[in-house]
Amino acid sequence: MFKPTEAELEILKVLWQHGPSTVRFVNDILNSKKDVGYTTTLKFLQIMNEKGLTIRDTDHKTHVYKAVINEADTKNRMIDDFVNNVFHGSAMNMVMQTLGNQKISHEDINDLKSIIAIIENKNINKD
Amino acid sequence: MFKPTEAELEILKVLWQHGPSTVRFVNDILNSKKDVGYTTTLKFLQIMNEKGLTIRDTDHKTHVYKAVINEADTKNRMIDDFVNNVFHGSAMNMVMQTLGNQKISHEDINDLKSIIAIIENKNINKD
DNA sequence: AAATATATACGAAACAATTCGTAGTGTAAA
DNA sequence: TTTACACTACGAATTGTTTCGTATATATTT
Incomplete structure (x- = not known):
């Protein structure tokens, strides 16, 4: 791509x-x-x-x-590339390092919690 | 840098x-x-x-x-650059988009929860 | 000691991305 | 209708990165 x-x-x-x-x-x-x-x-x-x-x-x-190319798709592809180049393919590594290094607001934390909740529910439904 | x-x-x-x-x-x-x-x-x-x-x-x-240059520092700098280039400087945007697009395991979720807890505690202590 | 193998140094080719000048064309204003 | 202006087309210079060939030095083996 x-x-x-x-x-x-x-x-x-x-x-x-x-x-x-x-x-x-x-x-x-x-x-x-x-x-x-x-x-x-x-x-x-x-x-x-x-x-x-x-x-x-x-x-x-x-x-x-x-x-022509879609914003979200393109950015996802760029994230993948970046993760592959810099973090040996581990997106979680990249996320963890980012969170550990940024100023995160209360609101951000709430956002994170809700997306995590969503992911958890998806997993439960899958099993 | x-x-x-x-x-x-x-x-x-x-x-x-x-x-x-x-x-x-x-x-x-x-x-x-x-x-x-x-x-x-x-x-x-x-x-x-x-x-x-x-x-x-x-x-x-x-x-x-x-x-000579340190791994964590260099990667943080590269994350910053990437976030600036692709996500208009919003690291949270980038994290959210990554989480929304990756396969996240149970273990990953636990890791995320604990780093979020750590960040929350830091904030509480700061106020 | 000669031959072989393994290093470093370095110029320059090959390739890719960026930047811009100049030429040409159509449209609108004088 | 001539002039001025804003646009497109496109070649080519510039800059940055990558790749490698060749020269040369230093060990090691025969």
């Missing part, structure tokens, strides 16, 4: 967050973080289109690009 | 797991996963040494390389 490069991911994030967008719009958003030339952004969107990462509407002079 | 490339990380993992090692040893381990030429591994260790990622003992003909 597909793994976006870092620059491609930045663009995908814009498309995921804001929906189908013009090159100009994507470029403006990118520039709020870091200087990027317009034609650089354009080039990336063209490359991403070739790769099938996006599709575009070329009916009008100004093309509108839309992410 | 420093971020190893993928190839460098592979080597660091060997050094972390097995302790100070010769080029030959590192190369043998790497080759159990994927063909890598001996001089490729050598070159990387030389580069890593220049960058201060490793130090080496050159007393004998065969040099012995040792990781």
Whole structure:
């Protein structure tokens, strides 16, 4: 499956967050973080289109690009890759190390508890 | 702070797991996963040494390389980077998405519960 | 001591990702 | 209708990473 490069991911994030967008719009958003030339952004969107990462509407002079690949799936795939590369494939190791190292709020803890409860119930039902 | 490339990380993992090692040893381990030429591994260790990622003992003909950077710190830094790149800086988002997508065993759940308990206690003591 | 094996050093090729300049085209304003 | 502007297309320079060949030194074996 597909793994976006870092620059491609930045663009995908814009498309995921804001929906189908013009090159100009994507470029403006990118520039709020870091200087990027317009034609650089354009080039990336063209490359991403070739790769099938996006599709575009070329009916009008100004093309509108839309992410083809799904945000959750892509992120899951990236998590898998990361876990494989850095944590010898153990997602739990990664989670534990993250929890041990982050500031976790009360709310976060509640969220964690409820997702754990959900997982537990799934397991019970499975047996 | 420093971020190893993928190839460098592979080597660091060997050094972390097995302790100070010769080029030959590192190369043998790497080759159990994927063909890598001996001089490729050598070159990387030389580069890593220049960058201060490793130090080496050159007393004998065969040099012995040792990781300078710490495993936990490096991994935490890589988690931070990953979370910033992919999850807009929210580690909790990343953890939640991981938990929602992985097979979690009974034991894992217990581990999670205990680390959550630890975090809760830390918070209580802080207030 | 010569031949063989095993090291290191290092330049440079190969490959991948990023960045941008320039050319060309269509649209709208003067 | 000429000029100005904003857009796309695309080649190519730049930068970073990976890979390896070749030269050379140092041991070890015959």
